[in-house]
Amino acid sequence: MHQTVHPHDLDELCAPGAELYARALQEGRIRTAVAEAAPCLVDGALLQPDVRDTDWLLPTPPSVALPRLLRGIEDGIAAQRRRESRLTEQFAPLLQLHSSQQADQDTAAITVLEGIPRVRSALAHAVRACAEEALSLQPGSEVPAEIARSRPYEQDILSRGGTIRTLYEHSHRHLPLVLDHFASLTGDVQVRTLDEVSEQLLVFDRAVAFLPANSARTVALEIRHPALIDYLVLSFERLWRLATPMHPVIAPLPATDGVTDRQRAIAALLVEGETDDRIAERLGLNVRTCRTHIAHLATILGSSNRAQLGYLIGRSGILDGPA
Incomplete structure (x- = not known):
């Protein structure tokens, strides 16, 4: 029989091939004409011509066929590994070149000026x-x-x-x-x-x-x-x-209920628990000016001490005013 093109690899058994191969093993042989339904059995050497009668085919024992098929798969894997090694060797200098260029680009993206x-x-x-x-x-x-x-x-x-x-x-x-x-x-x-x-x-x-x-x-x-x-x-x-x-045009800072934008900023920092010195530093004020604003807040809210002032600020809603 001449070798044909199969819809599957020869190291696989299709359904018709598996059925005919099992039949050949059970009966000891199978007619050549019947095996034409699964030409992969002959091309894959699972069926061998009977030298005594060419009208018949003899099955290759599974104990012989399986190691041979597995060896073919192993040979294919080894060939793929060799191909991987060749590609890795070819791309190694290219990867190194790209990494070097990328590092240069990243370095240029952020420069430390000392x-x-x-x-x-x-x-x-x-x-x-x-x-x-x-x-x-x-x-x-x-x-x-x-x-x-x-x-x-x-x-x-x-x-x-x-x-x-x-x-x-x-x-x-x-x-x-x-x-x-x-x-x-x-x-x-x-x-x-x-x-x-x-x-x-x-x-x-x-x-x-x-x-x-x-x-x-x-x-x-x-x-x-x-x-x-x-x-x-x-x-x-x-x-x-x-x-x-x-x-070019100075817009007035918004104020609500006698509390200026600056005083709302101070109120927010008071609620955060900041000290007078720290508030002045964060807002770019001197400490005396900062304390004047705090005193104004205390007067408006009717606070008699620092702890009460923070509580009253939270209840007053002045932090919800325009920023």
Whole structure:
């Protein structure tokens, strides 16, 4: 019989083949014409021609057929393993090259800038490359020297047609230094304020951002990873929508029932259990001013001691007022 194409591998038994093979084992032989219904038995050597009579086929004993079929499977597995080894060897240098490139990309995405000169140099480069927008988030600890130093950089961006948006804390709203600074700039610059600003952030053209990496601000992170930039910008935009305009038009801070926005912020921190010194530090106030606001809250709510004041703040609903 000539070898044919089978719908299954020769190391498998189809239903007709299994039935005919079992019949051949039971009867000792099977006619060649009958075996044509399952040609896989002959091609798989489960049936052998009877040399004494070509009209008949003899079954190969299962104890002989099974090890031979298993050996064929093992040989196939060994061949696949050799193929795996060859592919692994071929791809090893390619994987190493890709890993090296990926590491370089990840390193470039976040750069640690150590030392004030290097930080200022990187910032100056980002400002020169900025063509559209600069976002700035400035906490209450910003010193006058930093405000003065930023003027030429900000004006440079504005002169090229870029926009600047800055977020300060409310404590900056009436500082002559801050008001004079923004009044001296020419171009599309907007400033808003919040109760509290967590940490400094600078973003240029939504392509590069800078964050301080230590409390002294002598080390900074230069971030160029798109996903991180998107996250930082999204955080800025959420704060921006909650903030109160300060420049170019000063909007009054909202007040409810004689309690100002600043006093609500102080009330929230009192409920958290913060001390006067800590509240003043977080909100960019001096301790005396902070205590004046606390005294005003105590008068409005009729409190005679600190513990009672926290309780009355919680019951008064003033923390539910506009922020």
